[in-house]
Amino acid sequence: MAAARRPQPVFDLAASMDEMKARVAAIPIFTVANKDNEFVLVSGENEGDKRQLGLFFFNKSDAQALVDKIHEQNPQLAKESQVLEVSMDQVYSFSNGASEYAADGLAFRFMPDATEVKEAMQVFEDAGIDIPGFTGVPVFQADGLTVKTESARYTPIFLSKSDLDAAVNNAHSQRITQKVQVTQAKVDRAERELEAATQQMQEAQSKSSKAKAKAEVANAQERLNKYNERLSEVKSDSLPKVEVGTLEEVLTKMENDTEGKLAEVMFIPAGATSN
Secondary structure, X not given: OOOOOOOOOOOOOOOOHHHHHHHHOOOEEEEEEXXXXXXXXXXXXXXXXXXXXXXXXXXXXXXXXXXXXXXXXXXXXXXXXXXXXXXXXXXXXXXXXXXXXXXXXXXXXXXXXXXXXXXXXHHHHHOOOOOOOOOOOEEEEEOOOXXXXXXXXXXXXXXXXXXXXXXXXXXHHHHHHHHHHHHHHHHHHHHHHHHHHHHHHHHOOOHXXXXXXXXXXXXXXXXHHHHHHXXXXXXXXXXXXXXXXXXXXXXXXXXXXXXXXXXXXXXXXXXXXXX
């Protein structure tokens, strides 16, 4: 799915804390907790970083890998550690308010799924853009997926590239099928008109009637050529361009969205299309 232009930021998206939590409630998050369901904190990665980090994963296996690492370094702590699945609204205030905990030497960090990071970088590569790396939790969007109801409209933003691809292919296939049916009907009608005009020309007796029928044959052939060309264009219609952004970017813009531009955004958690 190559993009001819640079992948656009998904977000041309101020919500209250309660509104933000409601918007992200569908996103599952995996973290490591002790037997009392309290976050298990890890040391900062960089030398001299004395902060304790609470990690929020988007892939359960990544959270389990942290449990395994804890087991290697601290078997006793590992016995009390477990992967805990929560919805993002339950941890949003922590991830959103990391500065509140800075004085206490605490920080909370989203840990993106490495597969989705690779997918995001592939989108840039397909567009001919070389980037050294990708920072943040990637999210994906494409044109043509907006859902409209009588009272509202929703623009889905996907946390999984494969889910986006499935949705795009399905929507694209439906649109193409409808367009092909409509255009094919016009082709069939033009063929019948050409056949009828050709027969009239063959049966015409007078010079004037033959000339009239010949003109109609030419018109019918022109219409048939036009509809056949349009049918070829419809069948070769390309998939829409994929846009890449980061979850952090979307959330920040939603928090500062005083005009309601992002009120229609709907997050689609990974695996949603296979459930």
